[in-house]
Amino acid sequence: MGPQVDPTKVDTGALPVVEIELSRLSSVCSPRTTGEDPEHVESLLSAEGELPPILVHRPTMRVIDGLHRLKVARVRGDTTIVARCFDGTESDAFVLAVEANVRHGLPLSLADRKRAAIQIIGTHPQWSDRRVASATGISAGTVADLRRRRGEDGNEARIGRDGRIRPVDGSEGRKLAAELIRSDPGLSLRQVARKVGISPETVRDVRGRLERGESLVPDGSRRLRAKPQPVGWAEPDFGRSVDRDRRAVLERLKADPALRLSEAGRILLRMLAMHSIEGQEWGRILHGVPPHLCGVVAGFAKDYARVWAEFADRLENRATDVAAG
The missing domain is CATH 3.90.1530 (Conserved hypothetical protein from pyrococcus furiosus pfu- 392566-001, ParB domain)
Incomplete structure (x- = not known):
């Protein structure tokens, strides 16, 4: 062996x-x-x-x-x-x-x-x-x-996938993260994650729940209730992730010379626009994936999601450093 x-x-x-x-x-x-x-x-x-x-x-x-x-x-x-x-x-x-x-x-x-x-x-x-x-x-x-x-x-x-050991019950870590965010709102996701011992994505979720006034710990009830329901692509859950206000901000970004007149900026705008499609379009794409390729495409989607999360963390860290300097 x-x-x-x-x-x-x-x-x-x-x-x-x-x-x-x-x-x-x-x-x-x-x-x-x-x-x-x-x-x-x-x-x-x-x-x-x-x-x-x-x-x-x-x-x-x-x-x-x-x-x-x-x-x-x-x-x-x-x-x-x-x-x-x-x-x-x-x-x-x-x-x-x-x-x-x-x-x-x-x-x-x-x-x-x-x-x-x-x-x-x-x-x-x-x-x-x-x-x-x-x-x-x-x-x-x-x-x-x-x-x-x-x-x-x-x-x-x-x-976890990153090799770090985490408790199955993450409620305590979420509470500690919430206390840190309240006491020092300027901390980045990664800074909070390192101090508490949870993932940056969990910290992001905690921060969002604090902003929305929701419970820090997901109870899973909505997910369990939604599971047996048929998927209605006229109004899918992930379609609401990019709402009208966010799309309005994207239109302003497209007109910003700092992005529009640089190659890197234009690439970023195209990437943002690509992910800002309507929920109904997401549905057509999902149903267009052949069953035997679902696992492969899901793997790509998860990998790209991790890249975007890392990109967001670095941007937040950069914004924090600029504000502090």
Whole structure:
């Protein structure tokens, strides 16, 4: 058994490429229960050039990523295949297999992603719902539901995607964050987050709740009530995130020479305009995503959301520094 590592932080592209005999390889590690897809194999057979190396768990010689490439090699009559080898534990190898199959190639089905999440919850119970969700391409809410069904919801603290340990019950952290925000409104999201030990996104939520006069701790009742209702794209929840006042501000920004006359400013304006579409348009885009690509697109959306959050934090820090200087 290899050393304990964080599989979500392994740069598999940096692993050395080796040549392995096909007879030594096994496909038991795959999270794909339906086996190889004949059409995908055919498309790889007709592809020009060399296929990328597969990923193999060296201790067991199980294929982590590349079952279809392995099938192609066997159909062509090859005796060896190029591969990169991972030396971690079998449970970490499975996480890598799930991530690889969620984010590229032929995506996993929703059923396979849920089964993978259940297995990862069992082997990595200390991981947060969001961390498991990021690896499997399903929502954190679905992971939480799967965890409750397994009766494994008792951990007092879990490790998040950033590697930090946080309590499952974050109410105390939210209260401390609120006290800091009230006593020093000039603190940035990251400054509060570091002092309290919670994420900047949680601090952002706390600040918004203070401004709106809402409870600091989400009770989840609205989310539970809304879940069984059919999605009405005439008036979706996320469509209200960019209201008329915000759109009016955007129109003023478009006329501001400081943005309009610089290349970076014009890029920023185009990005802001792209996200300011109506809720009905969001609905058309959502329903236009093929079911077999939902996990992949969701992964991109979450990654881009994190980029925007980091961008917002840096802007707030910059505004704070300018005001203090």
